[in-house]
Amino acid sequence: MFTKVLGPLAIAAAVAVLPIGASASSLKVSGSTTVASAIMLPMEGQIEGDTGVALEVTANGSSRGIDDLINGRSQLAMISAPLDVTVAKIEKKSPGSLDGTDLQGHMVGETRVAFVVHPSNPVQSLTLVQVADILSGSVTNWSQLGGPDMPIVIVAETLGGGLRTLVESELTDGESIAGTVREFPNATQVPQVASQFPPAFGLAPFKAAGASDAKILETDQAISQPLILVTNGAVSEEMQAVIDATRKAGS
Numbered sequence: 001m002f003t004k005v006l007g008p009l010a011i012a013a014a015v016a017v018l019p020i021g022a023s024a025s026s027l028k029v030s031g032s033t034t035v036a037s038a039i040m041l042p043m044e045g046q047i048e049g050d051t052g053v054a055l056e057v058t059a060n061g062s063s064r065g066i067d068d069l070i071n072g073r074s075q076l077a078m079i080s081a082p083l084d085v086t087v088a089k090i091e092k093k094s095p096g097s098l099d100g101t102d103l104q105g106h107m108v109g110e111t112r113v114a115f116v117v118h119p120s121n122p123v124q125s126l127t128l129v130q131v132a133d134i135l136s137g138s139v140t141n142w143s144q145l146g147g148p149d150m151p152i153v154i155v156a157e158t159l160g161g162g163l164r165t166l167v168e169s170e171l172t173d174g175e176s177i178a179g180t181v182r183e184f185p186n187a188t189q190v191p192q193v194a195s196q197f198p199p200a201f202g203l204a205p206f207k208a209a210g211a212s213d214a215k216i217l218e219t220d221q222a223i224s225q226p227l228i229l230v231t232n233g234a235v236s237e238e239m240q241a242v243i244d245a246t247r248k249a250g251s
Contacts, residue, residue: 026054026236031065031078032162033186033206035227039109040078043249050248051241059186063090063160069232070098075239077230079105080162080187080205085169089160092174102233106243109227109250113167114219115211116194116202123147125218132171134201137178142199154179155194155202157187163225167203170223 009187029040036059040047044055058074065077066086079086090098115131117123126134133139134152143149144235154177156164164187168174182197184190187205191212194202202214205225209216227250229243 009047021107022183026050026056027076027238027242028056028058028068028074028075028108029076029078029229029242030068031230032059032062032186032227033059033110033157034080034111034163034208034225035078035229036186038111038205038227039246039250040205043246046249047077047242048146050245051122051159051238051240053240053242060166061158061160061186062086062162063093065232066090066098066100066103069103069230070100073234075231076242078148078230079228079230080225081169082226083228083230086162086165088174089165089168091193093160104231104235105228106231106247107226108229108243108246111225111227112206113163113223113225114191114204114206115121115219116191116200116204116212117217118194118200119199119213119215120198121147123217125220127150127220128171128223131219135167135177150199152179152201153197153199154181155190155197155200156183157190157203158183158185161187163187163203163205165243166225168224173182 030150036057040057048055062079065079068074069077075078083103087100140152142152159176188208190202190204191214194200229246231239
């Protein structure tokens with residue numbers, strides 16, 4: 001076997017291309033699109049700079065994030081509903097598929113849920129009771145809420161997403177949405193869809209809704225959405241550093 005030996009100048013050149021403070025440490029982070037879009041992706045450079053840990057962030061939904069964590073495909077999961085609620089939803093969908101004994105949730109930020117509609121929709125506000133009636137399928141037409149005679153089509157992320165899981169936990173006793181639903185891979189897509197689809201009633205992250213042309217409905221109460229990083233078992237120094245830096249970035 002031939003081994004190439006670098007001379008002093010070659011070694012110096014190789015070292016010079018590394019940024020100051022760079023580290024060989026890296027972590028894979030996957031899960032909630034809400035956490036990813038609110039903190040992890042926009043603040044990725046700051047978190048890496050503060051910790052010296054390179055991040056590989058995959059926004060694929062809260063349930064997928066937990067699955068990746070449990071099966072060793074990532075070291076941190078992102079979820080946007082309480083850990084116990086997220087685990088219960090996964091267990092309900094696939095009984096016995098999850099051993100969550102060693103999971104720990106680490107709160108790194110908070111946002112709130114936005115309910116969005118097409119800009120032309122005259123409805124301005126709803127109570128959470130009315131929202132629950134839409135989600136349960138007992139209210140199916142905008143005319144029942146002071147809007148046009150038009151069927152309500154719920155626009156939401158796919159089953160198991162953090163924001164949807166949170167809303168179902170708060171408003172439908174954990175039961176899946178019963179109305180007519182159009183599903184999309186992640187919650188950050190919902191406002192854009194609602195802004196182009198007149199029958200829409202969308203469940204969206206507040207930041208993504210505010211950056212879109214969709215109209216955000218006022219409600220009598222807000223639904224707070226936790227932004228959480230999850231670990232499985234022992235927390236390494238690198239993991240703890242990233243958790244702390246993410247919490248700082250999300251504050």
